[in-house]
Each structure stands twice: as C-alpha cells, then as structure tokens.
Amino acid sequence: MVNKATKPTDDLIGHDAWNIQLDKNGHLKHFLTTEGLGTDILTQILDTAESFADINEKSVKKVPLLRGKTIVNLFFEASTRTRTTFELAAKRLSADVLNINISTSATSKGETLLDTLQNIQAMHCDMFVVRHCDSGAAHYIANHVAPNISVINAGDGSHAHPTQAMLDMFTIRRKKGANFGNLRVAIVGDILHSRVARSQIHAFNNLNTGEVRVIAPKTLLPVDIENMGVNVFHDLNAGIKDADVVIMLRLQKERMQGALLPSEQEYFNLYGLTEEKLKAAKSDVIVMHPGPINRGVEIDSTVADGKHSVILDQVSYGIAVRMAVMTITLGREKQAGDNE
Amino acid sequence: MNDLLIKNVRLIDPANKIDQVSDIHIENGKISAIESAGSISSNENIQQLDASNLTAIPGIVDCCARLREPGLEHKATIRSETIAATQAGITTLCCPPDTDPVIDEPAVVELINQKAAKTGHSHIVTLGALTSGLNGLHLSEMYALQQAGCVGLSNARQPIESSLILKRAFAYAATFDIRVFIEPDEHSLSRGGCAHEGKIATRLGLKGIPVSAETIAIGRALELIAETGVSAHFGRISSAAGIEMIKRAKNEQLNITTDVSAHQLHLTEQDISSFNSTCHVIPPLRSQRDMEALQRAVADNTIDAICSDHQPHDIDAKQAPFASTEPGISALETMLPLCLRLSQNTSLDLPTVINKITRAPANILGLDAGTTAVGATADICIFDEAEDWQLSEDSIKSSGKNTPFPGWNFQGRVKHTIIDGRLLFSD
Numbered sequence: 001m002v003n004k005a006t007k008p009t010d011d012l013i014g015h016d017a018w019n020i021q022l023d024k025n026g027h028l029k030h031f032l033t034t035e036g037l038g039t040d041i042l043t044q045i046l047d048t049a050e051s052f053a054d055i056n057e058k059s060v061k062k063v064p065l066l067r068g069k070t071i072v073n074l075f076f077e078a079s080t081r082t083r084t085t086f087e088l089a090a091k092r093l094s095a096d097v098l099n100i101n102i103s104t105s106a107t108s109k110g111e112t113l114l115d116t117l118q119n120i121q122a123m124h125c126d127m128f129v130v131r132h133c134d135s136g137a138a139h140y141i142a143n144h145v146a147p148n149i150s151v152i153n154a155g156d157g158s159h160a161h162p163t164q165a166m167l168d169m170f171t172i173r174r175k176k177g178a179n180f181g182n183l184r185v186a187i188v189g190d191i192l193h194s195r196v197a198r199s200q201i202h203a204f205n206n207l208n209t210g211e212v213r214v215i216a217p218k219t220l221l222p223v224d225i226e227n228m229g230v231n232v233f234h235d236l237n238a239g240i241k242d243a244d245v246v247i248m249l250r251l252q253k254e255r256m257q258g259a260l261l262p263s264e265q266e267y268f269n270l271y272g273l274t275e276e277k278l279k280a281a282k283s284d285v286i287v288m289h290p291g292p293i294n295r296g297v298e299i300d301s302t303v304a305d306g307k308h309s310v311i312l313d314q315v316s317y318g319i320a321v322r323m324a325v326m327t328i329t330l331g332r333e334k335q336a337g338d339n340e
Numbered sequence: 341m342n343d344l345l346i347k348n349v350r351l352i353d354p355a356n357k358i359d360q361v362s363d364i365h366i367e368n369g370k371i372s373a374i375e376s377a378g379s380i381s382s383n384e385n386i387q388q389l390d391a392s393n394l395t396a397i398p399g400i401v402d403c404c405a406r407l408r409e410p411g412l413e414h415k416a417t418i419r420s421e422t423i424a425a426t427q428a429g430i431t432t433l434c435c436p437p438d439t440d441p442v443i444d445e446p447a448v449v450e451l452i453n454q455k456a457a458k459t460g461h462s463h464i465v466t467l468g469a470l471t472s473g474l475n476g477l478h479l480s481e482m483y484a485l486q487q488a489g490c491v492g493l494s495n496a497r498q499p500i501e502s503s504l505i506l507k508r509a510f511a512y513a514a515t516f517d518i519r520v521f522i523e524p525d526e527h528s529l530s531r532g533g534c535a536h537e538g539k540i541a542t543r544l545g546l547k548g549i550p551v552s553a554e555t556i557a558i559g560r561a562l563e564l565i566a567e568t569g570v571s572a573h574f575g576r577i578s579s580a581a582g583i584e585m586i587k588r589a590k591n592e593q594l595n596i597t598t599d600v601s602a603h604q605l606h607l608t609e610q611d612i613s614s615f616n617s618t619c620h621v622i623p624p625l626r627s628q629r630d631m632e633a634l635q636r637a638v639a640d641n642t643i644d645a646i647c648s649d650h651q652p653h654d655i656d657a658k659q660a661p662f663a664s665t666e667p668g669i670s671a672l673e674t675m676l677p678l679c680l681r682l683s684q685n686t687s688l689d690l691p692t693v694i695n696k697i698t699r700a701p702a703n704i705l706g707l708d709a710g711t712t713a714v715g716a717t718a719d720i721c722i723f724d725e726a727e728d729w730q731l732s733e734d735s736i737k738s739s740g741k742n743t744p745f746p747g748w749n750f751q752g753r754v755k756h757t758i759i760d761g762r763l764l765f766s767d
Contacts, residue, residue, distance in 0.1 A: 020614075112659055113659070113661070114659050134661035135545040135615075135662065136546070136663070137661040139614075140615065140661045140662075156661070157545050157661075157663070158546075159545030195545055222542035222548070223538060223541075223548065224538055224542050225542055227542065
C-alpha cells in the first residue's frame with residue numbers, strides 16, 4: 001500500500017512554545033520565554049534597556065513613549081516586587097496602568113481564565129502583563145487575546161520568567177561587558193521548580209555564554225536538564241570553581257515537606273553561599289539572586305551584602321529592562337533612543 | 341426482514357483467517373453465509389449492498405471508551421457517543437466503571453444497558469468497580485456485578501494503595517473467574533503530573549510522571565496475579581519498560597493480556613511542546629523510543645489489542661493552561677484511521693492490525709464478537725481503503741471535539757456500519 005497517511009507540518013498542528021511570540025516579520029510581539037529568541041532580539045532588549053537606564057537616574061523619570069496605551073497587570077499569583085517594577089516601568093513610559101489581582105479561588109468560582117481575559121480585553125487595553133501559577137499560562141493567554149494585544153510573561157509556573165532573566169543578563173553585561181563567550185556562570189539551588197533558572201539558561205545559551213553550570217542535589221534537578229545546554233554539578237565547591245557569575249536561587253520553605261531535602265541546616269551546609277565558599281570562584285565574581293532572599297538558607301548575609309553582591313543593582317535594572325520589553329513589544333522602540 | 345446481502349466486498353476476518361473478495365449474507369441479525377463473490381444468488385426481496393472496491397471487517401470492538409453517562413452528561417451521552425461510534429465502525433464499546441455513580445452495583449449496569457438499548461446503536465458492555473465506589477478499601481459485590489453483565493472488574497485510574505487489599509480483590513475476582521482490568525499507575529509517583537518526566541516536561545516546567553509510576557504498578561500487580569491466579573488485562577501501557585515487563589510475564593505463561601491506546605502509537609512528548617492541551621493525556625505521551633517500542637510490541641503480539649481510550653470533553657475542559665486542562669482525547673473517530681495508518685507506515689500487515697481491534701479485544705472481554713463466522717451476530721464495518729481525507733473538527737460526531745488530529749491526512753474511511761444485521765450508517 002502507498003504510504004499515504006501523513007502528519008501535517010508543524011505550522012498546522014501548532015508551534016514550538018516560543019514561536020508565537022514573534023509576528024510574521026520576526027518582530028517581538030509577545031515576550032513569553034527567552035527560548036528560541038536569537039542573539040539579535042535579546043541584544044535589542046539589552047540595548048533598549050541601556051537607553052532607559054539613565055532616565056531612571058534623572059530627577060524627572062518620565063518619557064512619553066507609551067502615552068495613550070493601557071497596560072494591565074494581571075496577577076493570578078501574589079507578587080509585590082515584580083508587579084511594582086512592571087507598574088513603575090509602565091508609568092515611566094507614560095502608559096495608563098491597571099492592576100488586577102485575581103486569587104485563584106476567584107477563577108475557580110466558575111469564571112474561566114478565558115472569561116476573565118475577555119472581560120478585561122473589552123476595556124480596550126494594549127498589553128497584559130501576566131503572572132500565573134500554571135506553566136504555559138502566558139502562552140495560553142497569548143494564543144487567545146485579540147491580535148492587537150501584547151502579552152508579557154511575568155512568571156508562569158515553573159516554566160519561564162523572561163524579564164527576570166533579561167534583567168540578570170543586563171546586570172551581567174554592565175558588570176562584565178558584552179562578550180558572554182568569556183563567561184562561566186553557575187546557577188545554584190532549586191532548579192526543579194525555578195522558572196527563573198529555565199529562562200536564564202535559555203538566555204545564556206542564546207547569548208553564546210562560555211559555560212552554564214547548574215548546582216543542586218539530585219532532588220532539585222529536573223530530569224534531562226543537560227538537554228537544555230548546561231553542565232551539572234552536585235558539589236558547590238566544584239561547581240563555582242573559577243566562575244565569573246554565581247546566581248543563587250531562592251529555596252522555598254515548603255521544599256522540606258515533600259522529602260526533597262532533609263533540613264534547611266543541611267541545605268545551607270552543602271549549598272549555602274558563604275564568603276569562605278565563594279573563594280573558589282574568580283576574585284572578581286559577581287553574586288546574584290532574583291529575590292526575595294532567605295538569609296542563612298541559600299546565602300549568608302555577609303555575601304548578600306558583601307562586595308561581590310549585585311543583588312540591589314538587579315532590582316533597579318529591572319525597571320529599565322521592563323521598560324525596554326514593553327516598548328519593543330508595542331513597536332515603539334524606534335523612538336526609545338531619541339529621548340533626552 | 342433484517343436480511344441483507346453485501347456483495348463483492350474484500351472481507352478481512354482475522355479470527356477466521358479470511359482475506360478475500362466475498363458476498364456476505366445476513367439473516368435475522370446473524371451472518372448466515374459467506375461465499376466467494378458472485379456465488380450467492382440474489383433475490384429481489386433482499387436488501388443488497390454493492391460493496392465493490394470496499395473492505396469489510398468484523399465490527400470494531402473498543403475495549404476502553406468513556407461515554408460520560410451517567411454523571412458527566414454535559415461532556416457526552418450514551419446516545420451521542422454510540423452514534424459517533426457507529427459512524428466510526430465501532431460496534432461494541434467497553435466502559436470503565438469510573439462513571440458517577442460508579443458502576444459498583446447492578447442498578448448502574450442496568451441503567452447503562454437500558455440507555456444503550458434505547459439508542460439502538462453500538463453495543464455497550466461494562467466493567468464493574470473492583471472496590472466499592474472505587475475507594476480502594478472495600479471489595480465491591482463482584483459476583484452481583486458479574487451476574488448483572490459486567491465483563492470484568494477494574495479500579496480504573498483510582499488507586500488501591502494497600503497491596504493486601506489489591507491481593508484480596510484479585511483473589512476474590514479469581515473465585516468467580518472474573519477478569520480484572522488494570523490501568524497501571526503508582527499514584528504517589530504520578531499525582532499532580534501532567535507530562536512524561538523527560539526533556540520536554542523539564543523544558544516546559546511541567547510536573548512529570550516518571551515511567552516508574554507505570555512499571556512499579558505493573559510489577560506489584562504481576563506478583564499478585566501470580567499468587568492469586570486471577571486472569572488480568574493491562575490497559576493503556578505507555579512505556580518501553582512496561583512492555584518489557586509484560587513480555588517477560590507472558591513468557592512465563594502468566595494469564596495476562598494487554599492493550600495500548602491508538603494515539604500512543606502515533607504521538608510523543610514532542611507533541612506537547614507548544615503546550616498543546618489536546619495532547620494532554622494520562623498516561624502521558626512518552627519518548628520516541630517508547631512509542632517505537634509500543635509499535636514493535638503490537639507487531640510481536642506483546643500487545644494484544646488497540647483501544648481508543650476515548651475521553652470526550654466539553655470545550656471548557658481544554659480551555660486553560662496545560663496542567664489545568666482535563667486529560668484525554670476524543671478518540672472514537674480516529675481509532676480505525678490511526679490503526680490503518682499504523683499498517684501503512686510500518687511493516688505491520690493489515691489483518692494483524694484488524695485483529696487487534698476486533699477478535700482480540702472481543703476475546704479479552706469474553707464476547708462472541710469480532711468475527712464474521714456463520715451464526716455470529718452481524719456486526720460489520722465496511723470502509724474504503726483508498727479514500728484520502730483530512731480530519732477537521734467540524735466533521736467530528738462525538739460531543740467531544742478534543743482531538744489533536746485535525747489537519748492530519750488519513751487513508752481509509754468508514755462507508756457503512758452494520759449492527760445486529762441492521763445497516764445503521766452509510767456515508
């Protein structure tokens with residue numbers, strides 16, 4: 001019999017998760033994940049953020065790039081810091097901002113995520129900034145919004161947190177220069193549950209970083225993580241040896257419950273970053289943390305507040321990076337460089 | 341009155357080792373004669389169906405299809421799904437007991453039987469609950485369920501945590517020669533998971549279900565089957581490792597059979613990489629290597645039967661981020677097309693594949709179906725092997741439109757379905 005039965009081409013049955021964020025001209029329409037984005041787009045985000053970084057240091061911190069635009073912060077999961085920086089970023093671009101916090105219990109009362117979305121969409125907005133506890137939520141929303149709306153992922157489950165990853169890249173570029181090929185980077189901690197780590201790994205690899213390492217006990221590493229382009233270490237000392245950048249991840253207290261770890265004490269002894277342990281890294285190493293910090297669990301206070309720490313820089317650069325992503329996805333980045 | 345003469349049809353009946361162009365004579369709902377084409381003289385009083393260039397097989401027996409009634413009628417009903425099944429050439433459906441109420445007492449069996457009889461399309465048989473309310477704690481009234489017509493017992497995907505209770509359930513079922521149907525799943529390993537624990541789940545940040553959730557459950561069940569002597573069926577195997585265990589047990593002459601769902605022979609974890617919720621199924625789509633092992637197991641008879649694992653859903657059930665969607669595929673209408681595709685794309689010959697959806701599942705369910713032997717109930721599916729077509733969502737007859745297969749091109753399409761000698765569908 002003739003071999004007739006065929007599977008349709010990929011664009012018929014769906015795309016890889018990252019494809020929908022580009023419009024047909026290859027322009028960034030939604031920002032959902034750092035996966036599958038070329039060096040050009042990631043560099044464009046960093047360069048645009050650079051043009052905003054100075055604005056944030058001036059006394060009048062406002063530019064009119066998004067005047068008349070409405071940005072909705074749609075948070076299905078509690079967040080203070082991320083939501084605040086998105087809000088500040090939008091306001092500094094002169095956009096109107098609406099904050100909507102939807103506890104998951106409200107959506108479980110019968111209104112589906114789609115209902116919620118359509119209701120808010122009817123208010124004629126231009127952008128959704130979304131945080132949700134389910135992996136893939138931002139993709140789902142991007143697939144269902146009206147074509148004129150951009151979606152920015154502010155964290156979905158364990159999948160992605162791309163603006164956090166990009167502000168980390170921005171911080172590294174400022175501290176270490178633009179050539180990521182020379183860098184050895186170590187990410188330490190709960191990789192299994194971390195959307196930040198996944199987005200960082202894709203961003204590092206798409207910026208052609210020299211080496212990306214992950215360091216954790218086997219219970220906190222997802223299977224086949226090597227497949228994402230990282231080298232795996234279980235020993236902190238070996239893992240951060242000669243590192244240029246050490247990124248510590250937050251350890252959620254509830255990880256003790258599911259038998260992932262025996263105790264905070266043992267975790268700190270093995271994987272907590274102290275000044276003593278940091279000596280294995282390069283002498284000019286920078287230490288990063290997406291926050292909020294658990295002092296004495298994953299990082300010692302002397303390191304968090306010490307000379308290698310760039311943790312507070314990360315927070316302030318977060319605004320510039322989010323301004324950049326908002327301008328680019330709404331197609332206003334051309335004017336960004338022209339501002340006083 | 342129910343007489344029908346099907347003429348010039350290529351009859352493939354693996355149960356009787358027939359593959360030739362034939363005339364089939366049906367009287368009073370039974371097959372009364374099968375002769376080579378042209379040898380049954382036509383009589384003007386008999387309804388005739390010229391099936392030249394078409395292929396007839398015994399009506400398809402689907403050993404696992406959820407019809408959603410009773411309990412979830414907003415998803416589908418016995419009526420909607422038996423009509424869809426008829427049009428897909430499926431003449432017998434076996435329902436697992438996880439309805440609401442659970443099939444754990446004769447009244448529920450009777451209710452389903454009455455609804456099926458009233459609709460008058462595909463036959464329905466039921467599996468009774470292995471434990472009362474599927475609670476994993478108390479034995480159901482197995483003998484009463486058997487008397488009510490249940491063809492076997494199952495706890496569906498509900499856990500029986502205690503190995504002691506599982507052993508006693510097997511032993512009690514063995515007392516009455518009732519076959520137990522196992523969907524192997526170690527709950528503590530699969531709970532909360534929605535994708536194969538592997539590179540794709542890692543990338544997408546989805547909670548994985550490891551292969552060990554299947555193999556540990558198979559291992560425990562095999563030990564207890566050996567000790568109790570119960571005859572057992574393993575359904576919806578998804579992994580290469582699971583297949584290996586079953587193959588070894590079969591070599592040791594254990595009284596077991598197994599099935600796989602048709603979609604597991606065609607899809608892999610790669611298909612969820614766009615968070616495509618229509619590919620959210622439990623057990624999850626696994627690796628390419630697993631899928632190829634399942635295909636080989638169909639060929640070497642480690643897998644006895646192929647089922648649809650039909651799970652129709654309302655639209656809302658799939659309208660959410662991946663992990664929050666309900667698992668399952670509306671699969672009746674792609675069951676035969678996917679099986680034909682398997683034969684077209686691999687070295688598997690057509691009669692072998694047809695056997696896996698006709699006589700083999702009928703044997704597992706203990707039914708006198710899946711055969712066109714003279715005297716057998718005249719349940720027949722007639723399809724056009726050559727017709728090329730593309731599945732579209734609009735063409736789906738099931739109430740559940742949740743399928744990942746729209747846009748797929750298939751070759752071979754059902755043209756007529758005969759149930760109890762009645763021509764119930766013609767395209």
